Amino acid sequence: MTFKDVLPPPQRRAFGQSRRKQVRRQEQNRWRSADRQTDPIDALAASAVGRVPALLAIKYERMAASPFGFFRGAVPVMAADLAVLPHTGIFTQLCGDAHVRNLGAYAAPDGRLVFDINDFDETIRGPFEWDLKRLATSIVLAGREAGDKKAACDVATGVLLRSYRGFMHTFARMPVLDVARFQVHRLQRIAPVSQVLRKAERATPQYILQRLTEPPKAPLKGGKNGLPPHRIFVEHKPLQFRLSPAKARSILDSLSLYRQSLLPERQHFFDQYRPLDVAFRVVGTGSVGLRDYVIYMEGNGTEDPLFLQIKEEPGSAYAPYLGEMGAPQHQGRRVAQGQRAMQFLSDLLLGWTTIHNRQYLVRQLNDHKASIEMEDLKGVGLTQYAEICGELLARGHARSGDALALAGYIGNSDRFVDAICAFAADYADQTELDYKAFLHSRFAPHTASKKAAPAKVKARPKRRSLKPAPVIKESKPKK
Numbered sequence: 001m002t003f004k005d006v007l008p009p010p011q012r013r014a015f016g017q018s019r020r021k022q023v024r025r026q027e028q029n030r031w032r033s034a035d036r037q038t039d040p041i042d043a044l045a046a047s048a049v050g051r052v053p054a055l056l057a058i059k060y061e062r063m064a065a066s067p068f069g070f071f072r073g074a075v076p077v078m079a080a081d082l083a084v085l086p087h088t089g090i091f092t093q094l095c096g097d098a099h100v101r102n103l104g105a106y107a108a109p110d111g112r113l114v115f116d117i118n119d120f121d122e123t124i125r126g127p128f129e130w131d132l133k134r135l136a137t138s139i140v141l142a143g144r145e146a147g148d149k150k151a152a153c154d155v156a157t158g159v160l161l162r163s164y165r166g167f168m169h170t171f172a173r174m175p176v177l178d179v180a181r182f183q184v185h186r187l188q189r190i191a192p193v194s195q196v197l198r199k200a201e202r203a204t205p206q207y208i209l210q211r212l213t214e215p216p217k218a219p220l221k222g223g224k225n226g227l228p229p230h231r232i233f234v235e236h237k238p239l240q241f242r243l244s245p246a247k248a249r250s251i252l253d254s255l256s257l258y259r260q261s262l263l264p265e266r267q268h269f270f271d272q273y274r275p276l277d278v279a280f281r282v283v284g285t286g287s288v289g290l291r292d293y294v295i296y297m298e299g300n301g302t303e304d305p306l307f308l309q310i311k312e313e314p315g316s317a318y319a320p321y322l323g324e325m326g327a328p329q330h331q332g333r334r335v336a337q338g339q340r341a342m343q344f345l346s347d348l349l350l351g352w353t354t355i356h357n358r359q360y361l362v363r364q365l366n367d368h369k370a371s372i373e374m375e376d377l378k379g380v381g382l383t384q385y386a387e388i389c390g391e392l393l394a395r396g397h398a399r400s401g402d403a404l405a406l407a408g409y410i411g412n413s414d415r416f417v418d419a420i421c422a423f424a425a426d427y428a429d430q431t432e433l434d435y436k437a438f439l440h441s442r443f444a445p446h447t448a449s450k451k452a453a454p455a456k457v458k459a460r461p462k463r464r465s466l467k468p469a470p471v472i473k474e475s476k477p478k479k
Contacts, residue, residue, distance in 0.1 A: 015477035016408025023086040025415040029422035038080040040434045041441050047076040051289030059288035061445040068141040070435040072285040076317040083321035087127040089475030092401030093341040096122025098131045099138030104371035105200035108345035113200050115187050116343050123338030124316040128397050136424035139386050146377040156386040157424050161417040163390025165410050171398035172407035179398050192376040192385040199370035208366045209305045233279035240281045248278035251293050254353040258362045261351035273297040273306050309365035323471040331359040342396035
């Protein structure tokens with residue numbers, strides 16, 4: 001891009017308004033299962049390729065816990081569904097897996113606790129409404145799981161979208177650098193968020209040290225006078241187990257490439273830590289089956305532990321539908337750069353590496369991290385949480401996209417809000433149907449299949465193998 005490509009604000013806003021001819025705002029409510037080009041079970045099967053087969057049963061067990069659990073593990077299903085719908089062509093950096101549990105607290109580089117979107121495994125540039133549709137659907141599903149009635153879920157979804165709309169108009173009026181500096185100062189006054197922040201305060205490195213490690217049961221090689229030289233990771237297979245020395249060495253060797261992804265001053269800080277132990281660890285729902293390693297390191301003595309997570313990153317589930325945006329690249333770098341684009345403050349040690357031709361994100365593990373619990377979303381908590389979710393997603397999109405174009409498309413009426421609310425309710429219903437079908441599929445854990453009562457599941461579309469959908473391109477304003 002050159003300076004000649006930067007249009008004046010009125011033209012950028014007008015461009016956003018012009019995209020209503022591409023997709024009218026009220027048409028954003030569209031969801032029909034007949035539009036599907038990929039069967040959800042086929043999409044899940046395709047996403048399992050390349051994962052550790054022995055761990056997939058854990059992923060499917062977590063997905064079988066509830067419709068929301070299924071939703072968390074079914075990003076490829078929703079990506080395929082969104083890709084066949086009309087879209088605005090107004091691109092931002094997408095979180096890609098925007099749902100209520102992918103916002104949380106963590107420690108900023110200056111040590112402050114912040115609350116923001118904090119999971120970017122699926123991040124990619126794409127139509128902004130895809131993030132909104134997924135986040136709004138998660139509000140409905142989370143509310144249902146918490147026991148909220150339909151009216152409460154509808155109200156919370158509306159609050160989410162009006163918050164997003166209001167802040168996007170605010171960002172469109174602000175100087176660009178003020179948008180980059182924008183912070184949310186009322187987090188402690190929002191009950192569900194304040195509870196998350198209190199949990200995060202307790203998740204200190206020392207707390208993590210006690211929870212994840214233990215003194216070895218037998219002296220380790222290198223100990224003095226029969227005493228162990230350091231703690232080691234707790235083992236509870238298959239969720240966490242220590243690696244053999246040879247395997248651990250290959251993980252540690254990747255740190256030299258990771259170090260190069262850090263800024264020079266951060267390399268200096270990292271160089272003062274030494275690795276003590278390495279383990280394999282299972283995390284999340286959608287990520288289960290991917291390779292995930294944790295390294296226990298020590299800086300200035302035993303009171304200075306550092307835990308690094310090295311997390312395998314395949315391509316974004318949206319990549320097959322986004323043409324050049326989905327072109328091959330280092331996937332760990334994709335995630336790190338997408339995170340930096342959307343977050344106000346990112347992990348001090350965020351970077352990437354490669355191990356045996358597989359690509360990884362590297363970050364701190366559980367450094368004051370905490371997320372919402374489903375029971376906190378009962379009643380007024382759901383609405384309060386929805387409001388802050390809308391604000392934070394709007395900030396992420398404004399940081400990585402064009403707030404003027406986005407505000408121009410959304411407008412001031414409730415047309416866009418009402419349409420996304422309708423989509424969210426309909427797609428939540430679809431997710432519940434997909435969940436029931438999943439419980440009767442070849443992937444469901446036996447326990448879930450036995451517990452699930454026979455359900456009337458609507459006939460699914462004829463099963464089709466995965467195939468490239470029409471390529472979605474970003475629309476550019478013309479001078």
